[in-house]
Amino acid sequence: MRNLKVYMSYRGTRYHGFQRQDNAVGIQNVLERMMGKLLNEQVTVNGCSRTDTGVHANEFCFSFLTNSTIPCKNFVRGLNSMLPEDIAIISCEEAPEDFHARFSCVAKEYVYKICISESKNPFMSDLALHYPYGLDTELIARSALDFVGTHDFTSFCGTAGLKEDNVRTIEYFKVEKDENLVKLLVKGNGFLYNMIRIMVGTLIYINEGKIPPDGIPQIIAALDRTQAGKTAPPHGLYLNKVFYE
Amino acid sequence: MRNLKVYMSYRGTRYHGFQRQDNAVGIQNVLERMMGKLLNEQVTVNGCSRTDTGVHANEFCFSFLTNSTIPCKNFVRGLNSMLPEDIAIISCEEAPEDFHARFSCVAKEYVYKICISESKNPFMSDLALHYPYGLDTELIARSALDFVGTHDFTSFCGTAGLKEDNVRTIEYFKVEKDENLVKLLVKGNGFLYNMIRIMVGTLIYINEGKIPPDGIPQIIAALDRTQAGKTAPPHGLYLNKVFYE
Numbered sequence: 001m002r003n004l005k006v007y008m009s010y011r012g013t014r015y016h017g018f019q020r021q022d023n024a025v026g027i028q029n030v031l032e033r034m035m036g037k038l039l040n041e042q043v044t045v046n047g048c049s050r051t052d053t054g055v056h057a058n059e060f061c062f063s064f065l066t067n068s069t070i071p072c073k074n075f076v077r078g079l080n081s082m083l084p085e086d087i088a089i090i091s092c093e094e095a096p097e098d099f100h101a102r103f104s105c106v107a108k109e110y111v112y113k114i115c116i117s118e119s120k121n122p123f124m125s126d127l128a129l130h131y132p133y134g135l136d137t138e139l140i141a142r143s144a145l146d147f148v149g150t151h152d153f154t155s156f157c158g159t160a161g162l163k164e165d166n167v168r169t170i171e172y173f174k175v176e177k178d179e180n181l182v183k184l185l186v187k188g189n190g191f192l193y194n195m196i197r198i199m200v201g202t203l204i205y206i207n208e209g210k211i212p213p214d215g216i217p218q219i220i221a222a223l224d225r226t227q228a229g230k231t232a233p234p235h236g237l238y239l240n241k242v243f244y245e
Numbered sequence: 246m247r248n249l250k251v252y253m254s255y256r257g258t259r260y261h262g263f264q265r266q267d268n269a270v271g272i273q274n275v276l277e278r279m280m281g282k283l284l285n286e287q288v289t290v291n292g293c294s295r296t297d298t299g300v301h302a303n304e305f306c307f308s309f310l311t312n313s314t315i316p317c318k319n320f321v322r323g324l325n326s327m328l329p330e331d332i333a334i335i336s337c338e339e340a341p342e343d344f345h346a347r348f349s350c351v352a353k354e355y356v357y358k359i360c361i362s363e364s365k366n367p368f369m370s371d372l373a374l375h376y377p378y379g380l381d382t383e384l385i386a387r388s389a390l391d392f393v394g395t396h397d398f399t400s401f402c403g404t405a406g407l408k409e410d411n412v413r414t415i416e417y418f419k420v421e422k423d424e425n426l427v428k429l430l431v432k433g434n435g436f437l438y439n440m441i442r443i444m445v446g447t448l449i450y451i452n453e454g455k456i457p458p459d460g461i462p463q464i465i466a467a468l469d470r471t472q473a474g475k476t477a478p479p480h481g482l483y484l485n486k487v488f489y490e
Contacts, residue, residue, distance in 0.1 A: 011368050087367060088364050088365040088366065088367045089364070119325070119334070120325060120330065121254075122254055122301075122330065122331045123254075123372060
């Protein structure tokens with residue numbers, strides 16, 4: 001059987017996350033239905049990550065096994081023409097037998113977008129958090145450096161998602177500003193449930209004086225979700241890049 | 246009575262154009278309902294323009310008469326909080342008694358956005374025409390100069406919209422390219438029904454060799470809609486600026 005590695009991007013607004021579900025539409029439901037039609041066989045897609053309802057992906061990778069002989073180019077073109085406008089296949093390539101989009105992934109980069117314009121932007125309403133209350137980007141950029149490194153991130157994990165091992169390594173947490181759009185870029189070897197959204201919510205609390213600017217190390221040490229800020233809304237979050245060896 | 250002049254922007258995706266309708270939701274329906282609640286009186290909004298289903302506005306002006314004493318600032322804040330995310334009030338100011346958003350308007354600028362990336366962009370699907378077939382922007386920019394000036398634009402008017410006087414003046418028709426986004430900027434003293442979308446469709450025909458690059462003057466002279474190109478889709482079109490004396 002062939003093992004194919006596929007890159008895509010999607011706008012998560014209309015979907016209940018990536019994961020296939022029985023009583024809601026995940027991206028995976030749509031993919032597997034359309035790929036089944038295109039390839040004339042039942043297909044199971046392995047996604048690089050689960051994403052939450054409303055979360056987007058600039059780059060998402062999935063892999064799947066197939067008996068089909070379809071050329072990669074035709075797969076991309078054919079699937080794109082069948083998929084709705086908010087899911088786009090970028091590329092498809094042959095992968096080694098043991099490649100798995102989730103288990104082979106060594107790091108991911110996410111971006112969280114915040115629109116800081118005073119008036120709301122009707123074209124960004126589902127694509128960025130609107131935060132018109134004044135954001136001190138230098139302040140939160142300095143605080144965010146405390147996330148970098150290897151830590152037990154239990155305090156930054158949605159309680160439903162706690163596992164035995166909650167240690168993750170953050171490589172960088174950068175804050176970029178381009179006019180009215182602030183981008184928080186985070187790269188790490190893995191992320192806990194809601195981890196980035198809680199990190200962002202904590203930086204917003206720091207911006208609002210509800211947590212001191214140097215408060216993050218203590219929150220990490222507490223291993224207690226209630227010490228961190230609110231979970232930021234999903235629609236500002238994008239899976240931005242996935243890394244393989 | 247006070248006469249108020251209001252600027253707003255909206256994403257047209259979910260609406261059947263600006264105009265109030267009985268059996269569909271236009272932007273005007275939503276505005277008048279919410280303004281009625283906010284001002285506690287029945288309000289009739291005069292828009293600067295009709296826009297088609299799916300067409301957007303970066304800047305749209307409307308005026309209305311009111312007995313309310315609400316300060317302009319409170320009107321903006323209050324209405325914004327009641328309106329859905331895809332309609333944003335930008336500003337409100339007192340206007341002279343005889344100001345009327347449509348009749349006082351001396352010119353308008355529209356922008357038509359074309360996304361030329363090879364793969365579809367899920368974040369732009371309702372915000373730009375996707376045209377991955379190769380667009381010769383220098384070619385169409387040269388041809389578009391033939392639109393500039395005062396002409397009878399009967400050939401560029403949707404047949405349902407013909408009036409007695411179809412002479413309009415186009416001040417400029419510019420083509421700008423920024424990576425994968427091409428913007429066609431048109432300013433004129435007025436536009437016929439579907440006029441810009443037919444102009445854009447004609448430039449696309451020129452790009453595809455279906456109309457010669459110097460063909461526009463003859464199409465104008467023909468006074469015949471069938472000589473021009475197809476009407477380009479609405480979702481690339483934005484009312485961009487409205488001009489008053």
